[in-house]
């Protein structure tokens with residue numbers, strides 16, 4: 001089942017998401033639906049709050065980065081209750097987009113490396129470090145669990161310039177080619 005994607009203006013995107021218990025009802029189905037929703041909207045990552053669920057879960061398929069980073073060929077991972085232990089390395093800029101901010105793309109600066117502890121879909125704990133494209137997507141998706149959007153990393157000026165477009169998203173005037181849940185005014 002494809003979830004409607006929550007967009008800018010939805011209070012759920014600004015909430016800190018709750019940890020998941022192992023017996024969380026329907027978790028396997030939620031994960032399957034998140035993959036379906038992500039692929040349907042051509043995303044490379046999707047966090048649960050973007051599907052209307054305020055829980056600590058995101059999925060990432062970074063295989064589209066394999067042209068430049070061959071090790072990403074099979075990178076398809078589920079992150080449950082992730083904790084960023086540290087970020088390090090030099091900050092670099094990437095032009096980011098987000099399914100919850102349709103038609104907006106901006107250059108965002110983030111540290112290169114991220115060390116993250118998380119549970120996979122079988123509730124096995126992993127602690128790993130990622131850099132480059134995967135590290136970038138992980139940081140973006142993790143932000144969603146903290147109620148942070150990539151526009152929050154922009155300068156106040158840049159953000160001010162987006163104000164009208166953000167308002168259009170929040171009031172349902174922007175219609176991306178995937179199903180969205182228009183925030184209730």
Ligand code: NI
Pocket residue numbers: 097098099100140141144
């Ligand atoms: Ni996003």
